[in-house]
Structures are given as structure tokens and as C-alpha cells.
Amino acid sequence: xxxxxxxxxxxxxxxxxxxxxxxxxxxxxxxxxxxxxxxxxxxxxxxxxxxxxxxxxxxxxxxxxxxxxxxxxxxxxxxxxxxxxxxxxxxxxxxxxxxxxxxxxxxxxxxxxxxxxxxxxxxxxxxxxxxxxxxxxxxxxxxxxxxxxxxxxxxxxxxxxxxxxxxxxxxxxxxxxxxxxxxxxxxxxxxxxxxxxxxxxxxxxxxxxxxxxxxxxxxxxxxxxxxxxxxxxxxxxxxxxxxxxxxxxxxxxxxxxxxxxxxxxxxxxxxxxxxxxxxxxxxxxxxxxxxxxxxxxxxxxxxxxxxxxxxxxxxxxxxxxxxxxxxxxxxxxxxxxxxxxxxxxxxxxxxxxxxxxxx
Amino acid sequence: xxxxxxxxxxxxxxxxxxxxxxxxxxxxxxxxxxxxxxxxxxxxxxxxxxxxxxxxxxxxxxxxxxxxxxxxxxxxxxxxxxxxxxxxxxxxxxxxxxxxxxxxxxxxxxxxxxxxxxxxxxxxxxxxxxxxxxxxxxxxxxxxxxxxxxxxxxxxxxxxxxxxxxxxxxxxxxxxxxxxxxxxxxxxxxxxxxxxxxxxxxxxxxxxxxxxxxxxxxxxxxxxxxxxxxxxxxxxxxxxxxxxxxxxxxxxxxxxxxxxxxxxxxxxxxxxxxxxxxxxxxxxxxxxxxxxxxxxxxxxxxxxxxxxxxxxxxxxxxxxxxxxxxxxxxxxxxxxxxxxxxxxxxxxxxxxxxxxxxx
Numbered sequence: 001x002x003x004x005x006x007x008x009x010x011x012x013x014x015x016x017x018x019x020x021x022x023x024x025x026x027x028x029x030x031x032x033x034x035x036x037x038x039x040x041x042x043x044x045x046x047x048x049x050x051x052x053x054x055x056x057x058x059x060x061x062x063x064x065x066x067x068x069x070x071x072x073x074x075x076x077x078x079x080x081x082x083x084x085x086x087x088x089x090x091x092x093x094x095x096x097x098x099x100x101x102x103x104x105x106x107x108x109x110x111x112x113x114x115x116x117x118x119x120x121x122x123x124x125x126x127x128x129x130x131x132x133x134x135x136x137x138x139x140x141x142x143x144x145x146x147x148x149x150x151x152x153x154x155x156x157x158x159x160x161x162x163x164x165x166x167x168x169x170x171x172x173x174x175x176x177x178x179x180x181x182x183x184x185x186x187x188x189x190x191x192x193x194x195x196x197x198x199x200x201x202x203x204x205x206x207x208x209x210x211x212x213x214x215x216x217x218x219x220x221x222x223x224x225x226x227x228x229x230x231x232x233x234x235x236x237x238x239x240x241x242x243x244x245x246x247x248x249x250x251x252x253x254x255x256x257x258x259x260x261x262x263x264x265x266x267x268x269x270x271x272x273x274x275x276x277x278x279x280x281x282x283x284x285x286x287x288x289x290x291x292x293x294x295x296x297x298x299x300x301x302x303x304x305x306x307x308x309x310x311x312x313x314x315x316x317x318x319x320x321x322x323x324x325x326x327x328x329x330x331x332x333x334x335x336x337x338x339x340x341x342x343x344x345x346x347x348x349x350x351x352x353x354x355x356x357x358x359x
Numbered sequence: 360x361x362x363x364x365x366x367x368x369x370x371x372x373x374x375x376x377x378x379x380x381x382x383x384x385x386x387x388x389x390x391x392x393x394x395x396x397x398x399x400x401x402x403x404x405x406x407x408x409x410x411x412x413x414x415x416x417x418x419x420x421x422x423x424x425x426x427x428x429x430x431x432x433x434x435x436x437x438x439x440x441x442x443x444x445x446x447x448x449x450x451x452x453x454x455x456x457x458x459x460x461x462x463x464x465x466x467x468x469x470x471x472x473x474x475x476x477x478x479x480x481x482x483x484x485x486x487x488x489x490x491x492x493x494x495x496x497x498x499x500x501x502x503x504x505x506x507x508x509x510x511x512x513x514x515x516x517x518x519x520x521x522x523x524x525x526x527x528x529x530x531x532x533x534x535x536x537x538x539x540x541x542x543x544x545x546x547x548x549x550x551x552x553x554x555x556x557x558x559x560x561x562x563x564x565x566x567x568x569x570x571x572x573x574x575x576x577x578x579x580x581x582x583x584x585x586x587x588x589x590x591x592x593x594x595x596x597x598x599x600x601x602x603x604x605x606x607x608x609x610x611x612x613x614x615x616x617x618x619x620x621x622x623x624x625x626x627x628x629x630x631x632x633x634x635x636x637x638x639x640x641x642x643x644x645x646x647x648x649x650x651x652x653x654x655x656x657x658x659x660x661x662x663x664x665x666x667x668x669x670x671x672x673x674x675x676x677x678x679x680x681x682x683x684x685x686x687x688x689x690x691x692x693x694x695x696x697x698x699x700x701x702x703x704x705x706x707x708x709x710x711x712x713x714x715x716x717x718x
Contacts, residue, residue, distance in 0.1 A: 072463030104431030172594035204668020235531035306507035309563020
């Protein structure tokens, strides 16, 4: 068990040792720790090794010049200059927020970036400014479009954060697939099958084998099969890809570069790096802030009152499960699996950073 | 079989007889006919009766003052003044496009409107201006949030239209449920069951009964059940509801007024009428227009090349099936079911408008 403060400081030190400036290293650490606190360890400390290996392979730029390359009063394209994704993403969302402060909304598409961690982090940056935040990213191709067997899309998440008044904010943060990639890995390690509707084999037949991606299979889009609306999940995933990469000039679809160093850089590129998309909207661009917040409170209270199904405790208000986890993990500390602790210690040793045994 | 021109002119005459000005009546007719041409007759001529009855019940305003009630350079809230939805929506999307022309993007949330037909129509208005268009609306509550049995949301569609160059545009237009309401009605009439994952009964158990809504059942969100990501579909539907109604001051969730006169006006209101949300983004707010279009062409060509699954002909590029239907229906004419023709003739007789027998 580690405290939030300890892991944040350690992660910052690791990225400083890799050559990042203190501000960038802090930004990166904040996103890593937010993933752990929100109960999404698949996007937390486990990813340190991926970034460390990308750095050793010279595939990330620790001294990036993240900059606007095109803009209008309400939009910008940002070039991440090969930065750690969290650095390019945090700066891009700040630009969206600055633009929203001036003209009501701000929209930023970012190219030449890398894996940015949890999408919800950037959407939630808007909240303290009384703004609605949005964030999405494309990612390594694992997912086949409806009626196809070729992995063309990532799990391409969408996050939307909306402030309320007395109620905590509405925070949706979800992959445009039925499940995250990590759940397949967990089932495989446990020797379990997965429900049909998550993956298909190399001819497009339904499969319950979590290891099917290793033999030419692919993940399915939200909806699962065509009858259940997988083409709608494909639309969503495609929209994320286009907003993130066609808008910015990043690599789209099957050309998105791998976020791990053990996969080779692709021969074919159609743009630069990974792409993201961010949005910020001032709530008082639509309603007086106090009216907006009271109305969101009423929305949340109304949905909270929906009658639970038999055997269910309550309706899930988006953001509530993660907030409950965050309170618990903040109080109890962050658990890192022994295998991950071992990996982190090896990285720490190699970089000459101290890493305590869990307390 | 009717020609597009005939039905457009007839529909315009019907709304003029109800008291709409010629411009508004033309706008309404355009959306009705677009639904027929795109192979979505559930949103076409079949809805004439609903609007006629709402008009007779004095529940729509045929002389509306559709106006901006709040704005920033990139946003507006529009009050539809109880207009036919197509009138409020077309004007709102025009405002989004005007704002995008000036500051890069325009975002409009609309209250005090009614059923607006197909969402895709408004998103596609952006295309001829070299803009990306977005459109969404809330609707009558039929859909239960994950883990709940209370219908709280409509089938809340999202439409996104993105221009390409040589390729036709990307047009996604989908309900945030596995299926549209109309498919349940069709299955019920045929005496067929529906696949599990569409609806649940009044305790939240899975059901295959298309008539279950009449006995306390509800529709499910995209994803179907929690294991398959229905909470993600709920997030999407909730986002549509909040952007359409909390932003604008329309009725949200269970308070959305019925779009048919045979259902009573609700006792409780939390805002005015039905809500919509529209967006327009200039493509050159992100990339030079020629670069953007070439890049979208490349995106579409890339996805077209995805290998089809066994037994499937090709990948569905969003917008392609509707475009193919439109070419066919334009050439062959629009078929109206005899029962609908009968309804239309009754309306025509009552209003004193001529309506030909199908040619």
C-alpha cells in the first residue's frame, strides 16, 4: 500500500530523471495517480514501464515544444512534438479552456502525441472553471468495424464532465467498445472465457476466447453484433478517430503508432503520432451559471430516483462509482500488484531513483 | 408510388393550411421528404398525423417567434416558441453555421421545440458550407438507465456529418439504443419475438416481447446489458439529454413532453418543450480545407478496404446505406403504405388540400 503523495512524488522523479522538466513531470504524475485513485489501475503505475521503454527506444520527446500550429477564436490544432501524451494533452485542454473563456467554447485537436492515460482527467480539468469538458483519443488498432475482421480502430474513449451545484459533477468516461482491452488480459490469465459480444475470430465468427487477438481475432465495437447496434459503436469510434486525427493531422485508424516499445514503429504513416480531441464549453455560454448548476442538480436527483431493477441497489450516475473508489483509495492507500512493484523497482534502480517497499 | 416533388409540395401545402408561413412549411416538408428518401419512413409521412393532431389540440405554434435568448460568439440558446420541431431546428442549425463562419465553431442548444424528424438532416446542413455538423435531441421517455426499470430517456439520437473530397461525406445518425422504437412496433404487428438486449420487463428481467412497454417494461440503452456496456449507452443518452435540455432550459429526461396528441401533456414540467443540440465546425478551423478533404478521402478509402467477415459483402461506411437507398428511392419513387395513405387522405380532406392516389 502506497500513499497518493508518495507515488505522485516518485513518478515525478522518474520522469525528471528521463529528462522532463519539473512542470511536465508533475503533469504526467498527476494523470498516473488520478487513474489509480479512480480505480483504473490499467491506466496507472502499470504503464510506467511502457513509457520507460518508449523513452529508452527514443520514441518519446522529453523536451517537447508543444505548440499551436493553426487556430481560430474557438479552435486550435496543437502539435505535441512527440511529447509524453499527458504533457501534450494537458496543454491542449488548457488551450481549449482559454478559448472557451474568451468566446464561449474552445475545441482543440492534437497531433504528434502519445498515450495520454485516462480521458476523464482532461475533461474534468474544465470543471473548476465552471465549464463542461470533453476529451477523446484514438489508440492502437484492435477493434474491427461492423461486418469486418480487420482491426482498424482503438478502444477510442470519450469523456464528458459536466459541473453541478450541490451534487458532484456528472463524469462519463468510457471506451467505445463493450469492455476495455485490460479485461481480456485478466480473463486470459485466469483461464476464463469471456461473454460473447466482446471479440470475434479471424473469420468474423463470435468467440468467447479472451486470447483470440493473438490468432487474428479482433475486438468488437459497443453494441457487440449488428443486431444489437455494433454499427452505432463503430460510428462513435470512427467519430473519435476522425476528430482526433483527421482534424489534427495525426495518424488515424490502422496507422496509429503502438503505445508500447515492444511493438515496432509502423512502416506506413498518414500523419504524426497519436491524436486527441478536447473541448471546453462555459456553462454561462448557455445559461446563467447558478441556473445551470441548479438544473444539473435537479437532473441528477431525478435520475437517482429511478427505481432499481430487481437485485440492483441503485442507478449508476456517471462518475459516481469512480468517485466512491477515489474516497476509499484516498483513505486506504493505493495497492500496487507485486509484479508491478517489481517492474517499478527495476526502472527505479536503472534510473537511480529510490523506491520504497510498500508500507 | 409518389414522386419526391409531389410529396414535398403536398406536405408544404398541408402545413400552410395549418397556418405556417411558406418558408416554414417548406422547411418542414424538406425534413419529412429527406426521411423518406433516406429510407427512414418511420420519421417521414407517417408522422404527418401526429403533427396534425398536435395542431388540432393546440399544442404547436404555427406562427412562432424562434429567437436567440442568450449567446456568446460561439454559442446560443434558442427558444423555439413551441414551433414545429423542424422549424426551430433548421433555424438553430443556421445560427450554429453563422457562428462557425465567424469564430470557427458554433453550438446551439434549443428549448421549447417539438419532434424534429431525422437528426441527420440538420447535421448535413453543415456539409455544403465545408463544415462538420452535429445534431442531437431528447425525446419521450421509453428507455431505462442501467440497473433501473423506470423509463427516463428517449431514444436520443446523435448525428455527425463530416465532408470529404472525392468521396461522399461521412454521415452517422443513430439512436443511443440498440434499435429504434419503430422496430418493436413492427415485430409486434408480425407477432414476432425480438432478440434479448432490446427491452426488459417491469422488474428488470431480460425480455424478448416487443409489446413489453405496454406492461411496464422499458427499452435498454446501447450495449443492452451491463456486461455488454449498457452503462456506456446510458452515458451517451444522458449526454444528449443534458446538452439538449439542461443547456437550453427544455424539459429533460422523464419530463420531455409527448410528441403525439393521444398522450396527455405532463403535469410536471422542469423547462419548456423538447430540447435539441446543434454544432457546426468549419473544417478550415482545423486544417486547410483541401488538406482536410483529402485526409477524409483517405480515411474512407482505408476503412472501405477492411476485410469483410465471412458471409458479409463489405464494411458499412456511415452514411453509405442511406445514400444508396436515396439513389434508389429518388429513381423509383416513394412508397407510402396503404394505411398511411388513408390517414393522409383524411387529413387532406379535413384541411381541403388535394391528395392524389398513388401513381
